[in-house]
Amino acid sequence: MAVEQFSSPLWVYDFGVIEKRILELRSFDVIRYAQKASPNINLLSKMGGLGLEVDAVSAGEIVRALRAGFSPSRIKYTADVFDKDALALVKEHSIPVNIGSPDMLWQLHEAGVKVPLTIRINPGFGHGHSQKVNTGGELSKHGVWHGELDALVKKAMQLGFSVDCLHMHIGSGSDFEHLSQVVSAMESMVPVACKSLKTISVGGGLPVSYKRGEQNNMDLEKYYNMWDSSRKRISNIVGHAVQLEVEPGRYLVAESCVLATEILAVKKMGNNLFYLVNAGFTDLVRPAFYGAYHHISIIPKKSKELGELVDVIVAGPLCESCDVFTQEEGGVVVSRKLPLAKVGDLLVIHDAGAYGSAMSSNYNSRLLAPEILWEKGEFTQIRKRQTFEHMLNNEVCNE
Numbered sequence: 001m002a003v004e005q006f007s008s009p010l011w012v013y014d015f016g017v018i019e020k021r022i023l024e025l026r027s028f029d030v031i032r033y034a035q036k037a038s039p040n041i042n043l044l045s046k047m048g049g050l051g052l053e054v055d056a057v058s059a060g061e062i063v064r065a066l067r068a069g070f071s072p073s074r075i076k077y078t079a080d081v082f083d084k085d086a087l088a089l090v091k092e093h094s095i096p097v098n099i100g101s102p103d104m105l106w107q108l109h110e111a112g113v114k115v116p117l118t119i120r121i122n123p124g125f126g127h128g129h130s131q132k133v134n135t136g137g138e139l140s141k142h143g144v145w146h147g148e149l150d151a152l153v154k155k156a157m158q159l160g161f162s163v164d165c166l167h168m169h170i171g172s173g174s175d176f177e178h179l180s181q182v183v184s185a186m187e188s189m190v191p192v193a194c195k196s197l198k199t200i201s202v203g204g205g206l207p208v209s210y211k212r213g214e215q216n217n218m219d220l221e222k223y224y225n226m227w228d229s230s231r232k233r234i235s236n237i238v239g240h241a242v243q244l245e246v247e248p249g250r251y252l253v254a255e256s257c258v259l260a261t262e263i264l265a266v267k268k269m270g271n272n273l274f275y276l277v278n279a280g281f282t283d284l285v286r287p288a289f290y291g292a293y294h295h296i297s298i299i300p301k302k303s304k305e306l307g308e309l310v311d312v313i314v315a316g317p318l319c320e321s322c323d324v325f326t327q328e329e330g331g332v333v334v335s336r337k338l339p340l341a342k343v344g345d346l347l348v349i350h351d352a353g354a355y356g357s358a359m360s361s362n363y364n365s366r367l368l369a370p371e372i373l374w375e376k377g378e379f380t381q382i383r384k385r386q387t388f389e390h391m392l393n394n395e396v397c398n399e
């Protein structure tokens with residue numbers, strides 16, 4: 001077992017799951033992986049090998065994509081701002097840019113950078129699994145306001161840019177109903193003047209089923225067909241064929257990974273039973289941040305049988321009351337029915353591949369856990385456990 005080999009806490013990925021998800025999206029002309037969901041360069045390089053393109057939202061993500069072997073033309077810098085490093089990398093490698101603020105156009109122009117452009121449109125509405133991941137509407141900082149699109153396209157053309165792609169991403173972990181609203185919004189907003197348009201990017205946001213027995217995975221065929229029909233109408237507007245791009249993060253990786261932890265304490269607080277494990281929100285922040293649900297299971301260490309089901313609150317080791325894996329939006333702590341377990345048993349947190357390891361931190365000076373890949377019957381370490389030396393590396397002590 002991976003935990004015996006690499007100890008815990010530990011992220012364990014199954015690449016077969018990622019491959020399966022990629023296959024399901026093959027009807028789209030381009031699958032652009034939103035690497036923010038899980039940016040390990042080993043995973044990136046494997047996805048690149050399967051023909052995917054990649055999204056980068058920061059200078060660091062550009063560096064990762066290049067290191068993983070993506071040629072610059074298969075990377076797209078998608079953000080609402082440039083910082084110095086990102087602009088320098090875009091310029092050095094001629095990386096296509098997805099503009100999320102009009103200022104980015106002037107900054108590219110001033111820097112003398114001519115790269116193919118995408119414009120991210122804020123269609124005036126958004127949706128996601130939590131208000132914190134809604135990326136559309138007047139309260140969102142993301143994208144170019146739809147009313148300003150025509151003028152920006154014209155300005156970009158005057159400056160000699162080619163606007164190759166229009167993009168909308170309304171939020172993460174959305175649903176069919178809201179994602180389908182994007183289709184008509186996109187169609188109604190395509191500027192006739194956008195003659196250089198080659199691609200429509202439908203963004204990411206595809207949901208996955210976190211709860212066992214719950215079917216919220218989307219009907220992908222229906223989703224694709226809807227976009228495909230729309231693509232034909234958009235082709236008529238601009239007068240030539242356009243291709244369809246999808247930009248998933250969560251959908252490709254969420255179910256590919258578990259966070260394996262060990263129970264360090266089992267204790268009662270009045271009527272409540274707690275399992276305290278050796279991973280906290282420094283590893284998986286989604287429950288504390290969004291009230292996100294993750295399925296949990298127990299692997300007994302010594303006994304062969306699972307104990308009777310009891311109500312348990314699962315929490316981590318951090319010096320923070322919200323370091324609880326069983327909580328709902330708004331920080332409401334809830335219990336979960338789990339087998340009665342003992343100190344030393346393993347507690348596995350499922351579907352942790354998207355925004356799991358990617359959002360880990362060193363808070364409480366906790367070390368980043370290693371990442372292991374399960375592929376072709378073998379475990380390979382794709383990120384080593386951080387060391388205390390590494391954690392302190394950039395700190396300077398005056399003595």
Ligand code: LLP
Nearest residue numbers: 034169172173204205206247248249250355
């Ligand atoms: N494209 C853009 C422009 C995005 O901003 C995002 C996600 C994606 C694609 C990928 O979305 P996905 O397919 O993964 O839903 N940390 C949150 C999710 C934040 C998503 C940020 N942007 C969570 O743990 O649920």
